[in-house]
Amino acid sequence: MEIHFHLRATQLLLCTLTILLFTPTTSTTAATLSELPRGFKATPDSSIETFQPLLSDSTGNFSLGFLRVNKTQLALTVLHVPSSEPFWLANPTKLARWSDRAQLTFNGSLVLTDPHTKLYWSTHTNADRVILQNNSNLLIQSANHTEPAAWESFDFPTDTLVENQNFTSKMVLISSNGLYSMRLGPDFIGLYANFNEGSDQIYLRHKAMEAKTEIVQNQAPIYAQINPDRYLGMYQTGNPLPADVQKFNSFQTPVTGFLRVRLEPNGNLIGYFWDGTKWVLDYQAISQTCELPSACGSFGLCTAGNGCSCLDNRTEYASGECFAAQSGDFCSDGVPRNNFWVLRRNGVEPPYKELMRYETTSSVEQCERLCEKNCSCWGAVFNNGSGFCYMMDYPVQTLVGVGDETKMGYFKVREGAGRKKMNVGAGVGIGVMCGLGLILVGIVVVWRFRVWKRKRGGGVKSRFMEQNSGVSPGPYKDLGTASFRSIEMGST
Numbered sequence: 001m002e003i004h005f006h007l008r009a010t011q012l013l014l015c016t017l018t019i020l021l022f023t024p025t026t027s028t029t030a031a032t033l034s035e036l037p038r039g040f041k042a043t044p045d046s047s048i049e050t051f052q053p054l055l056s057d058s059t060g061n062f063s064l065g066f067l068r069v070n071k072t073q074l075a076l077t078v079l080h081v082p083s084s085e086p087f088w089l090a091n092p093t094k095l096a097r098w099s100d101r102a103q104l105t106f107n108g109s110l111v112l113t114d115p116h117t118k119l120y121w122s123t124h125t126n127a128d129r130v131i132l133q134n135n136s137n138l139l140i141q142s143a144n145h146t147e148p149a150a151w152e153s154f155d156f157p158t159d160t161l162v163e164n165q166n167f168t169s170k171m172v173l174i175s176s177n178g179l180y181s182m183r184l185g186p187d188f189i190g191l192y193a194n195f196n197e198g199s200d201q202i203y204l205r206h207k208a209m210e211a212k213t214e215i216v217q218n219q220a221p222i223y224a225q226i227n228p229d230r231y232l233g234m235y236q237t238g239n240p241l242p243a244d245v246q247k248f249n250s251f252q253t254p255v256t257g258f259l260r261v262r263l264e265p266n267g268n269l270i271g272y273f274w275d276g277t278k279w280v281l282d283y284q285a286i287s288q289t290c291e292l293p294s295a296c297g298s299f300g301l302c303t304a305g306n307g308c309s310c311l312d313n314r315t316e317y318a319s320g321e322c323f324a325a326q327s328g329d330f331c332s333d334g335v336p337r338n339n340f341w342v343l344r345r346n347g348v349e350p351p352y353k354e355l356m357r358y359e360t361t362s363s364v365e366q367c368e369r370l371c372e373k374n375c376s377c378w379g380a381v382f383n384n385g386s387g388f389c390y391m392m393d394y395p396v397q398t399l400v401g402v403g404d405e406t407k408m409g410y411f412k413v414r415e416g417a418g419r420k421k422m423n424v425g426a427g428v429g430i431g432v433m434c435g436l437g438l439i440l441v442g443i444v445v446v447w448r449f450r451v452w453k454r455k456r457g458g459g460v461k462s463r464f465m466e467q468n469s470g471v472s473p474g475p476y477k478d479l480g481t482a483s484f485r486s487i488e489m490g491s492t
Helices: 012-022 364-373 420-456 458-468 473-491
Strands: 040-042 051-056 062-069 073-080 085-089 103-106 110-114 119-122 129-132 138-141 160-162 166-168 180-184 188-193 201-207 222-227 231-236 244-247 259-263 269-274 279-284 300-303 307-310 340-346 358-360 379-383 388-392 399-401 407-414
Touching (some): 085 160, 160 222, 166 180, 180 222, 180 259, 222 259, 259 279, 364 388
Antiparallel strands (some): 040 103, 051 062, 073 085, 180 188, 222 231, 300 307, 340 407, 358 388
C-alpha cells in the first residue's frame, strides 16, 4: 500500500474538529435515508452551515454526510452525531468546493466529484446499496445480503479506530496534521513521525508481549483490534488468542461505553469511551509529556516538572514553538551547504533515542563533524558515556532536558531562523544609543555655556542658576539605566 503524507491537505481533520466542537450541527429538512439505492444523487445545500446528513445508522448515532469546512469546502465524512466528531473521511487529502457543482452519486459505485477542484473519489465497486452500520462502518453491498460487502470504510481508516475494527498491516492511521502515522510491523505496533519529506522516524515501537500465545514468524500476518473487553489487542490471523494486550483504564470494570482510539495531532495514540454525554480518556500509548515526539515544537526543550522552554536559552517560548518550522535539507541545488548557524546545548537527549540511527564516535568533535559534513543532517547528540552519536535527518524537534552534561547536542539552524527577535532587539539598542549620544552632546553644550557665563560674572551666574535650578544628574542617570536595560533585553 503506497502511503502519501500531505501536511497541508490533511490539516482538514484538525479544522473539522475545531469547527464541529464550537459550532452547532445543522441538519437538513428532508428525512435522512437508511440506505442509498442505485440512482442516488446529492449536492450540497447552500443553507447548511456545518453538516448535511445523507445516510444514518439505525440508532441515529452515526451519519454519513457533507461536512462544511472553512465555509467554502466539502468533505464526505461519517460523523458521530452526539459529539459531532468525524470518525472517517473519504477525501482527507483533497477537498471539494461547497457548491452545487459538487455531487455525490451511487450507481454501483459511490462517487464524489467536483469539476472545480478536479476531485474524483470512488469506491470502484459494482453493487446495489449503501448502508451505515451501528459501529460507524460504511458498507456497499449487493442485493444478496449474504455475500461479503463489496467495500467498507473500515478497510480505509483515517485517524480513528473503533471497537471490533481490524487494523491490518496494509492499513495506516494518519494524524489530522499529517505529521504522524501508525503502522504494523511483523510483531509490533509502530508510531512514526514525518518531520521532513522522505524521513520516517519511528518514535514508539510496542512489541507483542506474547504472554498468551506466540506470533509465528513468516506465517500469517498480524492485526490489531480494540476489544470490547477494554483493551487494544494484537493478534495473528487465524489465532483467536491475543499475542498482546494493552489494557484500557476501564479494563475489567462495569463501564460499557463505546470505545475508540485516535492518533492525535501531538503524535499520541489516545483511547476514549463514550459515557453518554462526552468522550472519556481511557488509554494513552505515551503517558509522559516529554516522551511525545515533539512536545514543545521545533528547537524546543522539554524538562519534567518545568514544561517547555527553548534550546537556545534566549528565545522566549511562545505559540508552541521556539523557531519557525523548517524543512528540506542543506543539499538542494542552488542552496549553499553552509547556510546555517550552529546551536549547541548540553544536558539534552532525544525522547526516542533508543529508536534512532546512531554511529559510535570517540569524541563530541568527531560526532559534530559527521553531521557538519552531511548535508542531510540537521543535528546530532553525543553521549560521552557510550560514544553513541545520534543523527537527525530532519529539522530539529523537541529535546528532553536531562541532568547529565555529558550528553551534548549540536544543531543546525537555517540562516534567518530564530534571529529575528535578536535583530529587533539590536535595532532598539542602537536607537537608544543614538538618543543617549544626543543627550550627552546637549549636556556638554549647556555645561560649556555655563562656564562661559561664569567667566563673564558671578551675578549673571547666580540669576541663571536660581531660574533654572541647575542641571540635575538624577534624570540623566535614570535614563541611562533604562536605556542600557533596553539594550540588554533587546539582545536576549
